[in-house]
Amino acid sequence: xxxxxxxxxxxxxxxxxxxxxxxxxxxxxxxxQLERGEYAGSKNVQGAIMYASMLEKIIPxxxxxxxxERHLVEQRFWMMDDTSHTGMHYRSDDFNEERPxxxxxxxAQFDKWFSRKVKxxxxxxxxxxxxxxxxxxxEGRVIGVKVDRAGGxxxxxxxxxxxxxxxxxxxxxxxxxxxxAESVALAVxxxxxxxxxxxxxxxxxxxxxxxxxEAAGTFSQGxxxxxxxxxxxxxxxxxxxxxxxxxxxxxxxxxxxxxxxKNHPSVRPLLKDTEVKEYAAHLIPxxxxxxxxxxxxxxxxxxxxxxxxxxxVHREGSNLAMTSGRIAAEAIFQVKSRRDPxxxxxxxxxxxxxxxxxVIKDLKKHKDMPALLHTNSQNFFMTYPQLMxxxxxxxxxxxxxxxxxxxxxxxxxxxxARSRFGMVSDAVRLAFAWR
Amino acid sequence: MTVAVTDVRVEDKLFQNRYxxxxxxxxxxxxxxxxxxxxxxxLTRVCPAKCYEQNDNGQVEISAxxxxxxxxxxxxxxxxxxxEWDYPRGGFGVLFKFG
Numbered sequence: 001x002x003x004x005x006x007x008x009x010x011x012x013x014x015x016x017x018x019x020x021x022x023x024x025x026x027x028x029x030x031x032x033q034l035e036r037g038e039y040a041g042s043k044n045v046q047g048a049i050m051y052a053s054m055l056e057k058i059i060p061x062x063x064x065x066x067x068x069e070r071h072l073v074e075q076r077f078w079m080m081d082d083t084s085h086t087g088m089h090y091r092s093d094d095f096n097e098e099r100p101x102x103x104x105x106x107x108a109q110f111d112k113w114f115s116r117k118v119k120x121x122x123x124x125x126x127x128x129x130x131x132x133x134x135x136x137x138x139e140g141r142v143i144g145v146k147v148d149r150a151g152g153x154x155x156x157x158x159x160x161x162x163x164x165x166x167x168x169x170x171x172x173x174x175x176x177x178x179x180x181a182e183s184v185a186l187a188v189x190x191x192x193x194x195x196x197x198x199x200x201x202x203x204x205x206x207x208x209x210x211x212x213x214e215a216a217g218t219f220s221q222g223x224x225x226x227x228x229x230x231x232x233x234x235x236x237x238x239x240x241x242x243x244x245x246x247x248x249x250x251x252x253x254x255x256x257x258x259x260x261x262k263n264h265p266s267v268r269p270l271l272k273d274t275e276v277k278e279y280a281a282h283l284i285p286x287x288x289x290x291x292x293x294x295x296x297x298x299x300x301x302x303x304x305x306x307x308x309x310x311x312x313v314h315r316e317g318s319n320l321a322m323t324s325g326r327i328a329a330e331a332i333f334q335v336k337s338r339r340d341p342x343x344x345x346x347x348x349x350x351x352x353x354x355x356x357x358x359v360i361k362d363l364k365k366h367k368d369m370p371a372l373l374h375t376n377s378q379n380f381f382m383t384y385p386q387l388m389x390x391x392x393x394x395x396x397x398x399x400x401x402x403x404x405x406x407x408x409x410x411x412x413x414x415x416x417a418r419s420r421f422g423m424v425s426d427a428v429r430l431a432f433a434w435r
Numbered sequence: 436m437t438v439a440v441t442d443v444r445v446e447d448k449l450f451q452n453r454y455x456x457x458x459x460x461x462x463x464x465x466x467x468x469x470x471x472x473x474x475x476x477x478l479t480r481v482c483p484a485k486c487y488e489q490n491d492n493g494q495v496e497i498s499a500x501x502x503x504x505x506x507x508x509x510x511x512x513x514x515x516x517x518x519e520w521d522y523p524r525g526g527f528g529v530l531f532k533f534g
Contacts, residue, residue, distance in 0.1 A: 036522055036523075036525050036526075037526070037530065038455070038526050038530050041531070041534055042529075042530045042531055042534075043504065043528075043529070043530075043531065043534075044531065044534045045503075045531060045534045046534065048534075106533050106534065107531075107533070107534035108531050108532055108533050108534040109533075111534070127525070127526070128525040128526030129525040130522045130523070130524055130525040147525070148524050148525055149525070165506065166504070166505070166506030166509065168520075168521070168522060178509065178510060178513060178514065179510055180510070181510050181511055184506075184510055186481070186483065186505060186507045188483045190448070191533045235533075244481075244507055244510050244511065247477070247481040247507075248473075248474055248477045248481060248511055251477050251480045251481065252480070252481075253443070253480045253481065254481065254483045255443050255445050255448065255483060255485075256443055259443050276448075276451060277451055277532070277533070278451050278452060278531065278532055278533045279448035279449060279451055279452060279503075280452075280503060280531055280533075280534060281483035281484065281503040281505040281507075282503075282505050283505050283506050283507065283510070
């Protein structure tokens with residue numbers, strides 16, 4: 001059907017694919033982007049928080065027309081037991097700046113905007129088209145793709161695999177393994193709608209200010225998991241994510257956990273009278289540095305979630321995706337400019353450049369965190385939240401018990417639950433994994 | 436605090452979503468079996484769209500119409516060959532309005 005040959009084919013129109021396609025097209029390369037959804041964004045799910053500086057590197061004036069919901073001025077971290085939360089809140093007027101640092105976004109809308117930019121930059125974008133297979137020559141080099149449309153073989157010098165966490169092409173071609181149950185989290189999420197002014201009032205916000213709550217605790221039933229609540233302009237995104245391996249072991253249901261969180265006495269009032277308009281589920285790469293697969297080969301590179309480029313500790317994904325897409329495109333552009341072939345040897349430049357960026361440096365820094373949190377989930381997500389709550393309650397409740405006895409009781413409950421050695425060992429391992 | 440899990444109706448949640456079902460061409464298939472493995476059985480509880488159910492003979496069956504294409508079942512059961520996982524044809528499947 002498509003006779004012409006392209007400089008590059010980008011598979012997928014999420015954050016990494018759009019960043020790659022935009023960067024390639026705006027440097028004058030002939031780009032075809034293929035997306036299986038009805039429109040860019042229709043298969044994509046994220047919380048979602050978007051970090052401005054990574055998008056600025058791609059589209060500097062994005063604030064002029066991108067669909068941004070609220071800029072974040074307040075972050076709440078909650079540790080929860082069944083009836084309480086202990087929180088650390090950070091709110092700063094410094095975030096009310098001319099070029100805010102973080103925004104909440106709604107992915108389907110944001111991705112449509114990004115896709116328009118890709119088209120304006122000169123790329124051909126074909127939606128409702130599933131890539132079924134990579135075409136390789138006799139030497140094994142990727143030379144194009146097959147799609148599920150009539151006559152569907154399309155050729156290009158290089159294929160950018162931006163196919164997402166559940167991408168089939170790269171795994172079927174043997175470029176990387178299917179993600180392991182221990183290195184992906186399953187997140188479920190609902191969109192709750194409320195009038196703009198009710199959200200402002202409920203969360204103490206004015207104008208386009210936004211607030212984020214991120215919580216860990218007993219609602220995850222001892223599994224490694226996190227809940228989130230993000231304020232959009234006139235909706236709230238709320239969800240829960242836990243490791244797939246933990247789900248398989250405990251046989252808990254994700255929707256039951258979400259209900260548990262929504263009905264927590266600290267959360268329920270925030271959702272009063274909302275209208276739910278969507279329920280979504282998605283996998284999140286959690287394996288960190290050690291789960292990153294081979295990133296390039298003869299005629300191909302892999303970017304974004306498909307390459308497990310996600311910082312679970314800092315809950316950053318789309319900025320790593322965007323950056324990897326941009327850097328892959330810049331590397332391809334350099335190879336192309338030198339009129340060199342798109343061999344593995346030449347595309348290695350992508351990895352070299354990515355290694356120098358915050359993407360790999362951050363993931364490397366926290367390379368031991370996933371293993372620590374995943375193997376000690378009962379302590380970090382059940383025991384400590386309970387102890388924290390008990391200690392806080394003991395501190396604030398005034399009932400005539402002498403303070404010295406209260407403090408002794410708190411300390412002994414902690415030692416009893418986790419032992420001095422256990423706590424010291426958790427602290428030491430956490431410190432080592434973090435540094 | 437306990438929430439009765441039986442009160443959660445996934446069907447009601449999925450009803451909010453938009454789908455274009457490719458009738459007669461399910462994108463996930465379960466291999467015929469006598470007894471399901473632990474992971475396959477877990478899907479009856481872990482699948483966020485509750486696509487997997489156990490029949491009267493104890494075998495696990497799938498109805499993929501409400502599938503949100505997250506890939507959890509693929510991660511748990513594709514390697515053993517218990518399920519086959521493909522993308523829906525272009526344009527079909529779940530179509531997120533918000534994502």
